[in-house]
Amino acid sequence: MKKSILFLSAAVTLLATAACQNFKKGDGGLEYNIVKDEGAEKAKAGDLLSVDLIVKSDRNDSLLQSTYDIGLPQIVNIAPDSIPGLYAGDYNSMFKMLGEGDSAIFRLNIDTMAAKTGQPKPEFADKFVTFTVKVRKHFKKGTQTDSALYAQIDTYFKGEIEGLKKSEEGKLAGYIADKKLxxxxxxxxxxxxxxxxxxxxxxxxxxxxxxxxxxxxxxxxxxxxxxxxxxxxxxxxxxxxxxxxxxxxxxxxxxxxxxxxxxxxxxxxxxxxxxxxxxxxxxxxxxxxxxxxxxxxxxxxxxxxxxxxxxxxxxxxxxxxxxxxx
Incomplete structure (x- = not known):
């Protein structure tokens, strides 16, 4: 429970920071604000990142996704640039700017996305989709086989789920206390x-x-x-x-x-x-x-x-x- 609250507080801090700072311009209309750079090695093609993520539309500031709702991170697979449909300034590009411990806010330009991919412009946003990201862990592919890399992910998630198990009783007790039930x-x-x-x-x-x-x-x-x-x-x-x-x-x-x-x-x-x-x-x-x-x-x-x-x-x-x- 405390862990989830800490991550959520970090996300709120990121959003507040973004509100008072200017975004830098990147390729493909991507805008970004690196809120915290730990100086760690950045993600490369083949790597995996465990991230906490909030996704919002610029239309009425609508929430599209939040890993904080379920208390588990999302695994992001960094794809090679050679894959058809990828372009400079896309979703994949964002995460290649990050390493372990980094946090950032990205604004993905959906007009560029539609033009580059040939797909219809999504109806849930006007110009940008905003991603608020905090990297928990960087899994580096290096010379590892895929099976060895994904075995690390499996072990990692077993630990995360065990944490949820241990925190369940406290979550329910906290809810009852907060609501004075x-x-x-x-x-x-x-x-x-x-x-x-x-x-x-x-x-x-x-x-x-x-x-x-x-x-x-x-x-x-x-x-x-x-x-x-x-x-x-x-x-x-x-x-x-x-x-x-x-x-x-x-x-x-x-x-x-x-x-x-x-x-x-x-x-x-x-x-x-x-x-x-x-x-x-x-x-x-x-x-x-x-x-x-x-x-x-x-x-x-x-x-x-x-x-x-x-x-x-x-x-x-x-x-x-x-x-x-x-």
Whole structure:
């Protein structure tokens, strides 16, 4: 948790620095500001960089990507200039200006990108896409085989994921403290707060439940919701999706264990917050924008309970999150 906060603080510092300094002009319309140069060897073709990265569009300063949301760095492969489609001032060029410990802000000119690559100009930006980069580690290809190089990456990421595992309990405890919550806790580790009590019987295995929900990471990042307004606010709205309550049969349809257990604690009309440890969610694998060992927060409303047969045996616990079921 502390490590993520430190990196995020560094990113904020970089953005603040960029705001008060002039960018230098590079090839292909690329603009750059090397905020910190550690003097280390710069990346070459064949090398790999582990980076923390924030990507923004100049259109309404929209956030396109952030590695800080999931707490894991991104691996950037430095490609040879001879690869078709690459040009001076492109994405690849940016990272060749950096070495271990360096940090910088780049503005990639999308007009140049469209002209050089022959691809349509992306609709999410007007002129620039801004990359705020901090290099964690430089993996040098040198005379190594590809298999030896990628073995280093594998070992490196195992260490990063182990760090996420060790920090999970602290992240959830910090969230509860920050929000001043007083949740109840079940034997499995699920924690919950009922904010609005419903009426009638509680949901049971075999019942079909109808649910409104929003799922977030403990840093507040929304990873799934059936609320259209929330999706628009988070810049994740999908016009092809139907934003309506989700239905599933408790104990039978594939949802995470935290949902199967948590919704049986509620009756029709209840609203609650479910604090789901990774052991009841996505576990060590993660999924999509959900990192490994991520505790999850769900705001749920149990709209309806449709009674079902109670004689069927429940299958083994599912591992897929309802948040990914459309």
């Amino acid at each position: 007083e949740p109840k806790k079940t034997a499995t580790g699920l924690q919950y707060i009922v904010s609005q009590e419903g009426k009638g019987n509680k949901a049971m295995v075999g019942d079909t439940v109808v649910v409104n929900y929003t799922g977030t990471l403990v840093n507040g990042k929304v990873f799934d919701t059936n609320n259209a307004e929330t999706a628009k606010k988070e810049n994740s709205f999908n016009p092809m999706r139907q934003y309506e309550p989700i239905r599933f049969r408790v104990g039978h349809d594939p949802v995470i264990q935290g949902w199967t257990e948590g919704l049986q604690l509620l009756n029709k009309g209840s609203k609650a917050t479910l604090l789901v440890p990774s052991s009841l969610g996505y576990g060590e694998r993660g999924g999509g924008t959900i990192p490994p060992y991520a505790p999850l927060v769900f705001e749920v409303e149990l709209v309806d309970i449709i009674a079902g047969p109670k004689t069927d045996a429940a299958p083994a616990a599912a591992t897929d999150s309802v948040a990914t079921k459309k």
